[in-house]
Amino acid sequence: MLSRVRSIAILMWAWVSGVAVAAPLDDFAVEPVAPGHYVHFGSLDERTPANVGDQANIGFVVGEQCVAVIDPGGSLAVGKALAASIRRTTDKPVCFVVITHFHPDHFFGAAAFVAPGVQIITHDGYRRALNQRARPYLNALQRDLGDLARGSDIVQPTVTVKASHTIDLGGRILRLEAWPVAHTDNDLTVFDESTGTLWLGDLLFHQHTPVVDGSVLGFIKVLDTLAARPVSRYIPGHGRTTLPWPDGLAQERAYLQLLVRETRAALKARKGIEEAVDSVGQSEASQWSNFESFHRRNVTATYTELEWE
Amino acid sequence: MASPFSRRRTVLAALASLPFGAALANEKAEPDPAKSQYWTPIRQMMFGDRQLHDGKDVIRVYLNTRADDASTVPVSVKAQIDQTESNYIKQIFLIVERNPSPAAGLFQFSPHSGRAQLETRLRFEDFSFVRAVAEMNDGKLYMASRWVKAAGGCSAPGDRFRIPPELVGQMKFKFVDETVEYNKPQLVQLMIRHPNESALASDFDETKTPQFVRSVKVTYAGKPVMSAEVDFSISDNPSFRFFFLPTGEGELRAEVEDTHDRRYLHRMTITEGVPLPGG
Numbered sequence: 001m002l003s004r005v006r007s008i009a010i011l012m013w014a015w016v017s018g019v020a021v022a023a024p025l026d027d028f029a030v031e032p033v034a035p036g037h038y039v040h041f042g043s044l045d046e047r048t049p050a051n052v053g054d055q056a057n058i059g060f061v062v063g064e065q066c067v068a069v070i071d072p073g074g075s076l077a078v079g080k081a082l083a084a085s086i087r088r089t090t091d092k093p094v095c096f097v098v099i100t101h102f103h104p105d106h107f108f109g110a111a112a113f114v115a116p117g118v119q120i121i122t123h124d125g126y127r128r129a130l131n132q133r134a135r136p137y138l139n140a141l142q143r144d145l146g147d148l149a150r151g152s153d154i155v156q157p158t159v160t161v162k163a164s165h166t167i168d169l170g171g172r173i174l175r176l177e178a179w180p181v182a183h184t185d186n187d188l189t190v191f192d193e194s195t196g197t198l199w200l201g202d203l204l205f206h207q208h209t210p211v212v213d214g215s216v217l218g219f220i221k222v223l224d225t226l227a228a229r230p231v232s233r234y235i236p237g238h239g240r241t242t243l244p245w246p247d248g249l250a251q252e253r254a255y256l257q258l259l260v261r262e263t264r265a266a267l268k269a270r271k272g273i274e275e276a277v278d279s280v281g282q283s284e285a286s287q288w289s290n291f292e293s294f295h296r297r298n299v300t301a302t303y304t305e306l307e308w309e
Numbered sequence: 310m311a312s313p314f315s316r317r318r319t320v321l322a323a324l325a326s327l328p329f330g331a332a333l334a335n336e337k338a339e340p341d342p343a344k345s346q347y348w349t350p351i352r353q354m355m356f357g358d359r360q361l362h363d364g365k366d367v368i369r370v371y372l373n374t375r376a377d378d379a380s381t382v383p384v385s386v387k388a389q390i391d392q393t394e395s396n397y398i399k400q401i402f403l404i405v406e407r408n409p410s411p412a413a414g415l416f417q418f419s420p421h422s423g424r425a426q427l428e429t430r431l432r433f434e435d436f437s438f439v440r441a442v443a444e445m446n447d448g449k450l451y452m453a454s455r456w457v458k459a460a461g462g463c464s465a466p467g468d469r470f471r472i473p474p475e476l477v478g479q480m481k482f483k484f485v486d487e488t489v490e491y492n493k494p495q496l497v498q499l500m501i502r503h504p505n506e507s508a509l510a511s512d513f514d515e516t517k518t519p520q521f522v523r524s525v526k527v528t529y530a531g532k533p534v535m536s537a538e539v540d541f542s543i544s545d546n547p548s549f550r551f552f553f554l555p556t557g558e559g560e561l562r563a564e565v566e567d568t569h570d571r572r573y574l575h576r577m578t579i580t581e582g583v584p585l586p587g588g
Binding site for chain 2: 136268269274277300304308
């Protein structure tokens with residue numbers, strides 16, 4: 001009887017609020033990965049109404065005074081779910097929202113955190129890059145999510161990082177570092193020296209096919225610089241790994257190197273871009289998720305980068 | 310009568326003022342190409358009441374219908390007929406109907422082209438039909454269309470690899486074959502280092518004219534091979550692949566002009582049996 005009343009109540013609520021009974025993000029969870037560091041591991045699936053753009057690994061870091069969000073997620077709904085997780089975890093306020101780069105699965109949730117005094121921090125190149133893609137990104141979000149996209153929006157940074165920048169959460173300093181063109185032209189990493197924890201954004205993909213939206217050669221170079229750093233724990237932008245640092249960078253690096261090697265061979269063999277796109281890197285297909293969606297664009301980007309060598 | 314180029318310039322200018330994006334494209338499935346609301350005004354402006362015949366026996370468009378990088382969508386337009394003195398494709402209009410400037414290019418061919426074929430790379434602002442209309446030497450028009458799912462490419466950062474000013478306008482010819490054989494159509498790729506700035510980039514200073522390649526003229530031994538009037542629907546570092554018909558030793562010559570009235574010239578002598586540059 002009770003449960004019947006409850007289910008009627010839920011149905012009523014769903015009717016009143018206009019959402020489906022099985023609301024997406026019901027099981028939204030964060031996991032502690034280091035003292036004070038919490039990660040929500042996003043879905044490896046493409047964006048659908050069922051996941052509301054919950055695709056990237058996002059999270060937050062708690063200090064004695066403040067919380068820093070690291071990527072607010074792929075929609076307002078995801079940003080709100082993350083905000084709810086923060087409230088369940090700590091009573092400290094969110095003072096900083098760090099956006100690791102301008103891709104929709106990472107930034108569209110920012111609207112959930114906009115409030116007086118909250119700094120939105122990005123790479124110096126973020127604003128320009130995002131402004132150029134804002135309209136198509138909004139169109140695509142609308143196309144994929146329909147009404148569930150409502151409220152997700154472009155949020156401009158209040159602080160931008162040219163080289164490096166530190167933020168103090170109280171007893172915990174985070175060092176933000178802006179990288180040269182790699183995954184995109186506005187990649188920003190977050191490092192907590194006290195725990196040796198590195199948030200890589202999409203400079204690191206696990207399981208999910210890496211994406212080259214910047215420079216494949218630059219990407220490899222940045223990975224090599226990072227690999228030489230002492231890091232205790234690290235968080236990829238997509239997927240999970242238990243490999244020690246820097247071994248966890250190796251598979252992505254190998255993929256990028258294969259792209260370079262086989263594209264150079266295709267150019268040498270006088271193959272046009274379409275032929276190259278059909279053949280380069282296909283041996284990696286079984287190694288990664290979403291290969292069909294992203295691999296071909298990676299070859300296109302690699303080909304146009306290398307054809308002038 | 311104005312030249313086709315200046316006529317096209319007027320068409321371009323008129324098309325640029327169409328209210329693009331007024332109706333948000335939101336199709337996941339392919340719409341009916343004949344009922345496209347975007348196409349009607351473009352068709353009217355470019356071809357008036359002239360009949361557009363089904364192009365399947367004359368011209369075909371090849372590309373990936375789901376293009377992942379909207380800023381660089383390789384597209385091939387291939388004639389299904391031979392170019393002969395009496396029957397040939399005179400020009401091909403390439404149209405991306407939902408781009409802010411839908412007329413991506415007008416490519417002119419001659420019997421000396423060997424075959425009317427063009428491969429280039431396009432930017433797509435939104436899911437769109439791409440249409441190729443071939444105009445024959447007798448004036449008949451034939452159209453082929455393909456639906457492409459790619460979006461955001463017109464405004465994509467075009468300067469991921471900022472080109473040093475001294476290299477802008479640098480050109481290369483690349484050949485598929487290692488040597489030429491006279492009297493056999495030869496495929497050549499013309500590559501142009503140029504930012505081909507999109508007027509859409511929101512950081513673009515509106516008081517300036519965006520710099521993009523607007524015309525390309527290729528000749529062999531003084532005879533026209535392919536000439537093109539193009540705009541910023543063409544990806545940065547424009548690339549064009551097409552045929553020419555070497556009938557004997559001669560100079561392959563490309564003249565390129567951009568919207569800042571800068572002219573660039575590239576040429577090379579083609580001789581049977583002499584190795585040609587490739588990748």
